[in-house]
Amino acid sequence: MARRVDNKVLPLRDIHTCLDRKVNLFAVILDFGFPKPTKGTDYCSSIRIIDETHHNAGMAVNIFASDAAKLPHVAALGDVIKLCNVVVKAYGAEVNAVFNKKFSSFALYKGKDGDDFVPYQVSLKFCPRDEDKVYLEKLRKWLPNFQPSEDSSYFPMFKEIKGGNNLNLACKALFLLFILIICILHCCEVAKDEWFIFAWDGTDTPPNAISSKLEDEVDSPLPLQLEPSALPKELLCTFPAVGSILRITSNLGVEKNHLHLLSVGKWVKLVNMQLEVHAGLWRGVFTPFSKLRYTSNEDSLIVERQRYFIYVALRLLKVMTIDLTFSFGVTLCFILTEVNHVHDRETPVTLMSVLTHSQVTLKFKCIVRVVAAMPCEAEDLCSPAGVYRIRLTLEDSTARIHVFVVAEDGVTLFDGYPDIDQLKRKLNSLLGVAECDAGPGVKSAECGTSTGVKDAPRNPPWVCVHLMSYNVSGTRCFKIVDTKIVGDT
Known part of the structure; x- marks a missing residue:
């Protein structure tokens, strides 16, 4: 049985001297993991704490309770916790503390913004002491000047995310867990205890290969977003028009009362976030190892973002050509398409800007990828009367939309009515379909009906297009206008 030290509060720097003993601690909560069930009947949450004597890495505390309601309900990262009779344990080279539901207790206090000494949550066995005020006041004075010494390389921006070839699958999880710094834009419940969190860091996620079959677009179209239904325009208008918005969900049941830590408009550090690619779109997933970490508005990593x-925003305002360096660091020269010279000096805008513009009928110049087409066969692009009728799916780093190519706009795009082989090459070049050389060693079955490699992942090129928005029965629609395919097809 663990021996008790005494009723004094132990500085974290001395914790290694008290292995297998009960100690009392007063510390700041650096990070917090969502409660999860144990293999038995209990619930567990893990926090990491720091004080002025030990704040580089902090110390982990595993807290156990008979139900989730009895675990600490941390109001804000950076709040203060007092832990009584927790047992110090060593796991490899790391020393941590274990909260035993039979004899340990805790109290939670407001952090640096607090001005009283009344805890906002206490466990059943907690007994306050007069000297608690001294420790609490000391931590509150220390915390505003605390700056974590964290290497920025451990906190990649969205634009620095790198994936391997395994991400070419429709939905393949990375085996790496990421640490991200993000600003929370929105949080909504899509099913019971199933949430979508919309996060942003001002940069663009890298584009992904598209693995869906083109012929599946009729019955199983490529999704425009990961959430079950599109967000209303009123909400989209509150989002930044530049920079990718990462959707984050959970493979665990996360209760609503734990999501208050993800306050809209606040920056937060997410530790051990799993990243996946689904239908060519990045998404984050909370895992049993994911945690929220304390950060201040003055954090150097946040200021950097x-x-x-x-x-980037100022640079985009100055762009007057179609040679643009996107924020994921790739210089793109758009040689496959051209827009009418009247629009040459227009500033390109993002698809999020298009979706949220206050005017319904307007023209926009955009840099996009064509990730899907319906129909996808050159023979079907025109009606029996010879009229073009196509729906394309466009994407950039901010959004995906459906656009139409109809009648004379199709004549402009494909430069008239080329023969079927030329039309196939033009369409395939837009969609990023690899050319299929049915020569020696290549089976004819490996070539699709559109003279591309069958079922191969596609990497559509970036192209410059001119879009027009218009109203159909109260619904905003988009079409490609004044754009022509001119590349080597």
Whole structure:
């Protein structure tokens, strides 16, 4: 049985001297993991704590309770916790503490913004002491000047995310867990205890290969978004128009009362976030190892992201050609398409800007990828009367939309009515379909009906297009206008 030290509060720097003993601690909560069931009947949550004597890495505390309601309900990262009679344990080279539901207790206090000494949550066995005020006041004075010494390489921006070839599958999880710094834009419940969190850091996620079959677009179209239904325009208008918005969900049941830590408009560090690619779109997933970490508005990593966003936004305002360096660091020269020279000096805008513009009828110049087409066979692009009728799915780093190519706009796009082989090559070039050389060693079955490699992942090129928005029975629609395929097809 663990021996008790005494009723004094132990500084974290001395914790290694008290292995297998009960101690009392007063510390700041650095990060917090969502409660999860144990293999038995209990629930567990893990926190990491720091104080002025030990704040580089902090110390983990595993807290057990008979139900989730009895675990600490942390109001804000950076709040203060007092732990009584927790047992110090060593796991490999790391020392941590274990909260035993039979004899341990805790109290939670507001952090640096608090001005009283009354805990907002206590466990049943907690007994306050007069000296608690001294420790609490000391931590509150220390915390505002605390800056975590964290290497920025451990906190990649969206634009720095890298995936391997295994991400070419429709939905393949990375085996790496990421640590991200994000700003929370929105949080909504799509089913019981199933949430979508919309996060942003001012940069663009890298584009992904598209693995869906083109012929499946009729019955199983490529989704425009990961959430079950599109967000209303009123909400989209509150989102930034530049920079990718990462959808984050959970493979665990996360209760609503634990999501208050993800306050809209606040920056937060997410530790051990799993990243997946689904239908060519990035998404984050909370895992049993995911945690929220304390960060201040003055954090150097947050300031870095804010400065980067301002730099990109100002640069986009100055862009007057179709040679544009996107924020994921790839210089793109758009040689496959051209827009009418009247629009040459227009500034390209993002698809999010298109979706949220206040005017319904307007023209936009955009840099996009064509990720799907319906129909996808050259023979079917025109009606029996010879009229073009196509729906394309466009994407950039901010959004996906459906656009139509109809009648004379199709004549402009495909430069008239080329023969079927030329039309196939033009369409395939837009969609990123690899050319299929049915020569020696290549089976004819490996070639699709559109003269492309059958079922191969596609990497559509970036192209410049001119879009027009218009109203159909109260619904905003889009079509491609004044754009022509001119590349080597």
